[in-house]
Amino acid sequence: xxxxxxxxxxxxxxxxxxxxxxxxxEALAEVxxxxxxxxxxxxxxxxxxxxxxxxxxxxxxxxxxxxRTKAEHYPDVPKSRLFDExxxxxxxxxxxxxxxxxxxxxxxxxxxxxxxxxxxxxDFFDPRSHTESPDVTPAQHAxxxxxxxxxxxxxxxxxxxxxxxxxxxDEPYPDxxxxxxxx
Numbered sequence: 249x250x251x252x253x254x255x256x257x258x259x260x261x262x263x264x265x266x267x268x269x270x271x272x273x274e275a276l277a278e279v280x281x282x283x284x285x286x287x288x289x290x291x292x293x294x295x296x297x298x299x300x301x302x303x304x305x306x307x308x309x310x311x312x313x314x315x316r317t318k319a320e321h322y323p324d325v326p327k328s329r330l331f332d333e334x335x336x337x338x339x340x341x342x343x344x345x346x347x348x349x350x351x352x353x354x355x356x357x358x359x360x361x362x363x364x365x366x367x368x369x370x371d372f373f374d375p376r377s378h379t380e381s382p383d384v385t386p387a388q389h390a391x392x393x394x395x396x397x398x399x400x401x402x403x404x405x406x407x408x409x410x411x412x413x414x415x416x417x418d419e420p421y422p423d424x425x426x427x428x429x430x431x
Contacts, residue, residue: 270420272420276292276404279399291352291363292348296342305336324374339425344421346415349371352391378408380408
């Protein structure tokens with residue numbers, strides 16, 4: 249079953265909910281608990297997404313004439329290369345409810361969240377976003393590794409081309425691509 253979480257602040261579908269398969273949600277909660285001991289926490293950008301959202305994203309990527317978000321999301325990679333470079337796929341782990349896009353940051357005494365500097369924004373399709381990119385500062389690299397270490401300690405693995413992208417190792421639905429709309 250899919251379970252909701254209050255860790256998500258935005259969603260690309262109809263509701264601001266982070267849905268994950270129960271084992272992924274429980275593992276992510278353990279990561280959160282571990283980080284909280286150091287005054288850190290997670291900011292989740294994206295969790296489960298319906299296959300229809302991925303289909304829409306694929307249609308967008310195939311339309312190489314639509315470059316409205318090029319400067320923000322893929323300034324140095326031709327849109328025609330986004331599939332070949334591994335930034336977009338017709339089947340996404342997000343549809344299996346075991347994948348989350350997230351970052352790590354400091355929780356202030358007032359309760360606000362200050363993301364650590366990872367060197368690139370989330371959803372920035374560029375070699376600089378690779379977890380092990382040599383084109384970030386040592387501090388940014390250390391922040392990426394801190395996130396990766398925390399996630400791996402609780403059963404997730406990183407997609408090496410995107411520092412923010414993690415999938416539960418023991419996904420409960422590894423061959424299922426859900427298309428349930430979030431409301």
